[in-house]
Amino acid sequence: MKSLITGACLALAALGVAGTATAANPLFPKLYTADPAALVDNGRVYLYTGHDEAAPDGKDFVMHEWRVFSSCDMVHWTDHGVPMKALDFRWAKGRAWASDITRRVVDGKPVYFFYTTVEHATIPGFAVGVATSASPTGPFKDARGSALITNDMTTQTNIAWDDIDPAVFVDDDGQAYLYFGNTVLKYVKLKPNMIELDGPIQTVTVKDFTEASYVHKHKDRYYLSYSQHFPEETAYMTGPSATGPWTPGGVIMEKNTGTPTIHQAIVAFNGKSYIFYHNAQLPGGGEFRRSVAVEELKYRADGRIEPVAQTEHGPASNPSAGCR
Template sequence: MNKIVTGIFVTALLYSSITLAKNPLDFGLLIDGKPIRTADPSAHVWSDGRLYVYTSHDEECQHDFHMKDWHVFSTDDMVNWQAHGAVLSVAELSWADDYAWAPDAAYKNGKYYFVFPAGTGIKDRVTPSNSTKWMGIGIAESDSPTGPFKDVIDAPLWREPYANDPALFIDDDGKAYLYFHGQNFDYYVVEMADDMRSIQGDFIKMDMGGYEPKMEGPWVFKRDDLYYFTMPEGNRVLTYYTATSPKGPWQYRGVIMEQEHQSNNHHSIVQYQGQWLLFYHRWLETPESSCQKRQRHTAVEYLYFNPDGSIVPVTRTEQGVADFPNRTR
């Protein structure tokens, strides 16, 4: 069996679906007869003019985030989505077999790079001292934004510190910076080697202006001459810092989006066809689910900036960006 779809039983295979835009997004992919559950959306616009969203994949009613693969979806109008399937699976890794969590992607050297966390072991939430869980960050390559991606280094980029939730930012000068959530190692950045197959130099502890709350899932982008370091503060509330360098020093600027249901939220921010967009996930009651608990779903809202570069706080909506085609005509 093709490893890309190992463990996936797709009852309505990949297709481009014509749907009414809604929030959360309907990617038009069914697995075992149910819409795919996606989270941790990483949105990018590549040179073909399409917007691509790379996501983690929650298996139906999964237990404790044991996740096995990553998916990608694309659109040219934010209404009609094409599902491209699983771009990588932990079954293809020699160094990890679980925890296919929040990914990211980048383009450099004529190739597409997929950076991802994965791990081994078990997390014992009742008796933490019995936990054997470890996570690291890998990087895979492809000639296509939809993969398949290959883990050409056949190893994590490093083994210590324990790390996940990578964010890969390519600056205007071509330098690549990797941000991540690390165990007792947050607010560090490391530069990637030019071939994107290893890290270069030491980890750099960034100056966050004296405010360093618990965080996950960083996302870094640049607008005009200002860099933005955004994150789920306390793993739930989306907040941000700004700086004039990708390594800081950073100034804390406040909240982008408040929490919902006291649940985690991972996100990305991208400009597409003149509109700034905030992708994120929601924990929602899902009547068609086979279990009675909230499931994660990818959603999107418009994002706006004030004249001074600060971000206007975002409110979740049921409409999302349903009027996007009318805005960009």
């Protein structure tokens, strides 16, 4: 673990923000973290994770809250604590599963929209909620007072967890899409207010799809990445629009040892691209005690993504001059 931290992180520490975590993979050796989501804002990358709290011999996920961290250089991370707990959604039973986030300007001010997976208290199954904050580090508050998507709204499967892993993508024309699902990939348009659906939920046929759908754009190409098979590996497809049609692209990251899940998020930061994921490499780690890590992601000249190996050292420092 390296001890040097950036001047920006020192400034945050002086304001009472928790200090740097680490400069190597897994990123946060004092916490079991999972299901990464990422946002680049004002020259800083913000990383949102679930918090695995299962006992060493646990047989299920124990997740009550999300955590948020930030970095100016992809190496040194500042811990901003807990921006939200599952039970902050009063209609939820609990279970702080995977999330995603985006930033929109509303009435001239930035608003951060946090889409999350929780278990519903009164409608059987998992649901998608949306919360908002004026800051990327929270606190986030329920934006609706009710779920955005509930298990009874989709009937493609009879499992309780087929509406998990929300991922939000805002296209160049301002149209926002929400992708989600387990075993069946689904997406839906969002209204400009970002807290209502704009039309019917659509499904996408993806061979071997498991979960963790995620859409990003690089140059003029759209990339749909996701977990396939079980144990999972990270695969991707490409297309001419945010809704496809999608062409298979191959495998980005091979399956883990120690945990069958992997769950990616992909961002561009300071001229380079990065993929966040989780594994089980911390001492005592396992299926329900995971750990978030990051690697640099590279594109070939034809737009294909190069396969990414998991490393202990992670990416090289990439300090952002505009970080604040």
